[in-house]
């Protein structure tokens with residue numbers, strides 16, 4: 093396994109949790125990848141020493157790599173690149189600037205893997221914009237080998253929020269979040285399952301959790317929630333987190349991480365933990381259904397037409413990457429929101445991708461494009 097950006101907040105957590113949770117046997121290799129010339133080129137050696145210091149008895153073999161051409165692994169975690177800096181005025185951070193900077197990082201690693209890799213690495217993308225990274229890497233490595241973990245992180249958050257509300261443990265709750273990672277995430281309420289409940293009981297439970305709301309008003313709810321949170325947090329950040337607890341589960345999925353970033357803490361621990369979950373699935377050798385950002389080529393119908401391009405959807409994931417999309421026909425509000433999310437991804441990624449022939453937009457049909 094290799095972790096690109098190993099010394100970053102997320103990369104370091106991924107490496108630590110990988111070793112601490114003994115996901116890799118002591119005979120396997122974990123490559124800590126830093127950047128030559130950057131501070132991480134020095135720190136990555138220190139990280140290796142620190143991990144050995146803490147976990148020598150059960151650590152895998154730890155290697156340092158600085159040149160992208162030296163990355164050798166069955167599974168590559170992409171945690172390299174700049175992160176979004178939150179603003180306190182409620183305005184969105186510049187995702188375009190982030191995309192411009194990180195697109196170059198994604199291209200460099202994807203090109204190196206395409207040229208020097210085994211041709212069968214599975215790539216798990218953590219870096220943002222996750223959809224852009226998936227598009228760039230899938231183009232060079234093959235789309236089934238690349239999955240973004242943003243939708244899985246959102247999915248685990250959704251399940252946890254549902255479980256808390258129902259008073260059950262998270263593993264008893266199923267259901268997925270798709271779409272774009274972040275504020276355009278789409279909680280797919282129709283996919284929610286609660287073990288031990290039959291269909292009628294589940295429908296009643298979901299109706300109770302959700303109230304009369306549909307996803308038609310979700311973007312407005314998010315905008316209002318954000319404004320309220322920023323106002324409350326400017327007085328008392330503890331109050332802001334308490335306020336989130338009073339909101340419906342799907343709104344909490346989006347707003348709690350927003351507030352965490354706004355607070356100055358990052359979401360590195362939860363992000364790494366969800367990443368480890370995906371890695372565990374890949375290493376396990378069995379096919380498991382997860383949610384992830386993948387490049388679709390018509391496998392899902394969104395907005396009445398086959399979707400093409402990056403979108404977060406439930407997929408079957410195994411040791412060779414993702415194979416199938418598991419998305420039943422959706423209720424109108426989820427379908428419409430997913431189509432909007434696809435259009436938002438298109439608009440955000442298009443400027444940074446290699447030019448595509450006229451008419452061959454990332455997402456078909458043209459009418460769902462922004």
Ligand SMILES: NC(=O)c1ccc[n+]([C@@H]2O[C@H](COP(=O)([O-])OP(=O)(O)OC[C@H]3O[C@@H](n4cnc5c(N)ncnc54)[C@H](O)[C@@H]3O)[C@@H](O)[C@H]2O)c1
Pocket residue numbers: 096097098099100101102103126127130132171172173174175176194197218219220221358359360361363
């Ligand atoms: N921290 C979070 O809560 C979180 C959550 C989800 C996703 N992400 C995403 O993961 C990525 C990393 O986040 P972080 O918080 O660890 O950031 P960080 O700033 O702590 O670490 C960034 C890492 O990327 C490396 N890097 C930066 N520029 C590079 C370049 N040009 N070439 C190669 N390596 C480079 C750095 O050396 C460092 O190891 C970001 O894109 C971020 O948006 C972060």
